[in-house]
Amino acid sequence: VLSKKAGGRPVKLAMTREEEFNTIPSRQALYSDFKTGVTKDGKITALEIKYYWDAGAYADYGVNVGRAGAYSGAGPYEVPNCKIDSYIVYTNKIFGTAYRGFGHLEVHWGIERNMDIVARKIGMDPVEFRQKNVLRPGAETITGEKIGPSHGKVYECLDAVAKDIKWTGLKSESEREQEKKTGKVRGKGVAVLHKAPAMPTFTATATVLKFNENGSIDLMTSLTDYGQGTYTALAQIAAEILRMPVERINVPWDSDTSFTPYDWQTVASKGAFMSGNATIMAAQDALRQIKEIAAQVFRCSIEELDYKDEKVFLEHNPDKYLEYKQIVNGYVYPNGNSIGGPVIGRGKYIAQGLTNLDFETGQGLPALDWTYGAHGAEVEVDVETGDIRVLNLSSAFDIGQTLNEGLARGQIIGGVIQGLGSALTEEFKFSDKGKFLNAGFVDYKILTVKDLPDKMSQHMIENPQMDGPFGARGVAEHPMISVPSVIGNALYDALGIDYFKIPFTSERVYLGIKSGKNEYHD
Numbered sequence: 001v002l003s004k005k006a007g008g009r010p011v012k013l014a015m016t017r018e019e020e021f022n023t024i025p026s027r028q029a030l031y032s033d034f035k036t037g038v039t040k041d042g043k044i045t046a047l048e049i050k051y052y053w054d055a056g057a058y059a060d061y062g063v064n065v066g067r068a069g070a071y072s073g074a075g076p077y078e079v080p081n082c083k084i085d086s087y088i089v090y091t092n093k094i095f096g097t098a099y100r101g102f103g104h105l106e107v108h109w110g111i112e113r114n115m116d117i118v119a120r121k122i123g124m125d126p127v128e129f130r131q132k133n134v135l136r137p138g139a140e141t142i143t144g145e146k147i148g149p150s151h152g153k154v155y156e157c158l159d160a161v162a163k164d165i166k167w168t169g170l171k172s173e174s175e176r177e178q179e180k181k182t183g184k185v186r187g188k189g190v191a192v193l194h195k196a197p198a199m200p201t202f203t204a205t206a207t208v209l210k211f212n213e214n215g216s217i218d219l220m221t222s223l224t225d226y227g228q229g230t231y232t233a234l235a236q237i238a239a240e241i242l243r244m245p246v247e248r249i250n251v252p253w254d255s256d257t258s259f260t261p262y263d264w265q266t267v268a269s270k271g272a273f274m275s276g277n278a279t280i281m282a283a284q285d286a287l288r289q290i291k292e293i294a295a296q297v298f299r300c301s302i303e304e305l306d307y308k309d310e311k312v313f314l315e316h317n318p319d320k321y322l323e324y325k326q327i328v329n330g331y332v333y334p335n336g337n338s339i340g341g342p343v344i345g346r347g348k349y350i351a352q353g354l355t356n357l358d359f360e361t362g363q364g365l366p367a368l369d370w371t372y373g374a375h376g377a378e379v380e381v382d383v384e385t386g387d388i389r390v391l392n393l394s395s396a397f398d399i400g401q402t403l404n405e406g407l408a409r410g411q412i413i414g415g416v417i418q419g420l421g422s423a424l425t426e427e428f429k430f431s432d433k434g435k436f437l438n439a440g441f442v443d444y445k446i447l448t449v450k451d452l453p454d455k456m457s458q459h460m461i462e463n464p465q466m467d468g469p470f471g472a473r474g475v476a477e478h479p480m481i482s483v484p485s486v487i488g489n490a491l492y493d494a495l496g497i498d499y500f501k502i503p504f505t506s507e508r509v510y511l512g513i514k515s516g517k518n519e520y521h522d
Contacts, residue, residue, distance in 0.1 A: 021439035028096030032110030056095035068198035069103035092434035112485030154372035161376030164394035187494025196367030197268035206261035209345035215325030241283035269474030276469030286345030386510030396459035401471035415479025
């Protein structure tokens with residue numbers, strides 16, 4: 001409006017930090033209520049859960065988060081009888097939107113604290129209790145999806161982190177009291193997680209692969225790489241199919257949806273999975289064209305050809321070959337005649353087999369793929385100040401097949417640290433009337449390097465996904481999920497206190513200690 005009044009001149013909006021905090025949407029707050037049915041020997045028989053999401057003043061997008069949180073809302077467990085109601089509630093606060101994890105960090109905070117509490121009440125080790133109930137091949141999710149042998153194995157992730165933190169079981173109360181006399185107490189905990197891309201059932205993407213005169217490739221996609229490394233993964237996938245150096249494949253950063261092929265959105269941890277599959281198809285399409293032209297030149301069938309190192313050659317006579325660059329823009333015979341033309345590989349991928357959830361029963365197939373994971377943590381708490389020091393944080397994810405270990409490890413480390421921020425310091429504070437009280441980085445605390453765990457380890461469990469690109473699954477949002485949960489479970493082991501609200505600020509932890517109770521609500 002201001003630009004129009006100024007005759008179409010550019011207008012720059014400069015906001016203060018306080019204005020930014022008050023106007024930019026955030027992750028939604030969540031209140032969870034659980035009822036759990038379980039046998040004496042530790043088998044879950046029923047779950048009834050109510051989720052109440054703080055949508056803020058507008059719920060136009062927050063409702064999508066509440067929906068995704070609901071169909072994942074029982075965690076990676078086999079639950080034969082499950083009822084989940086997910087309510088999106090209007091409040092006089094900042095409005096909610098999508099945030100890394102898309103509601104799964106919030107629901108798993110409740111799920112994984114509840115699982116620890118239930119295990120203790122029936123006298124079972126929390127790791128053993130989880131292993132008895134997690135999804136395995138042949139089991140069904142709460143929406144009726146049957147888990148197959150290529151869907152990933154959360155129990156292997158749990159085993160890896162439990163071993164890494166040297167889990168031997170919860171401390172006794174006498175052990176805690178004895179340790180408190182030293183001024184600092186330690187505790188260990190575990191938590192598991194799962195997440196599928198939250199997206200429409202008809203989500204689609206496409207890639208186009210074109211060759212330059214020197215035989216190098218430009219891979220065109222509307223998928224955006226804003227640091228997660230997807231472009232590198234796509235280049236590696238194309239290089240693997242075409243058997244050529246990855247350095248020869250360029251994924252342009254200046255993608256423009258007016259010219260690049262369609263992609264739904266760069267969200268939902270679906271980028272490498274869906275665009276990776278489209279890239280495989282594009283590379284295979286290009287390879288088919290290369291072989292067809294070479295077969296004409298060599299006067300042979302396509303089946304007689306093989307290829308590597310940017311060359312296509314006769315299988316029985318590798319010395320008779322053509323370089324890609326001789327073919328990809330049309331082959332020219334010595335006499336000047338030419339055949340073929342520019343090779344352009346096209347690939348597309350659309351989510352397959354997905355369905356909407358039935359309105360009455362909640363049954364359906366909403367998940368493109370499930371990525372499972374687990375965290376194990378050891379913490380140290382200063383009983384005089386409430387300060388938490390994370391000594392060890394181990395994470396394991398079944399990512400199917402590791403396309404690039406460095407990128408996968410980077411995603412896990414970054415996500416875990418982001419999850420620690422939610423666990424330890426990051427909190428919006430409001431007055432009773434909804435006034436934002438800590439709208440700035442003086443009072444809204446984010447982690448710094450000094451707050452990082454003394455030790456972090458990452459485990460890539462590999463059970464290939466049948467329909468993933470080379471068996472891969474996404475691992476973008478998952479690492480921050482259940483990080484608050486594992487810290488909360490470790491806090492109980494250290495202090496014998498169940499905290500029901502995050503973050504675990506030193507003030508909140510201290511007040512819990514001074515309350516003298518085994519539960520702290522604030």
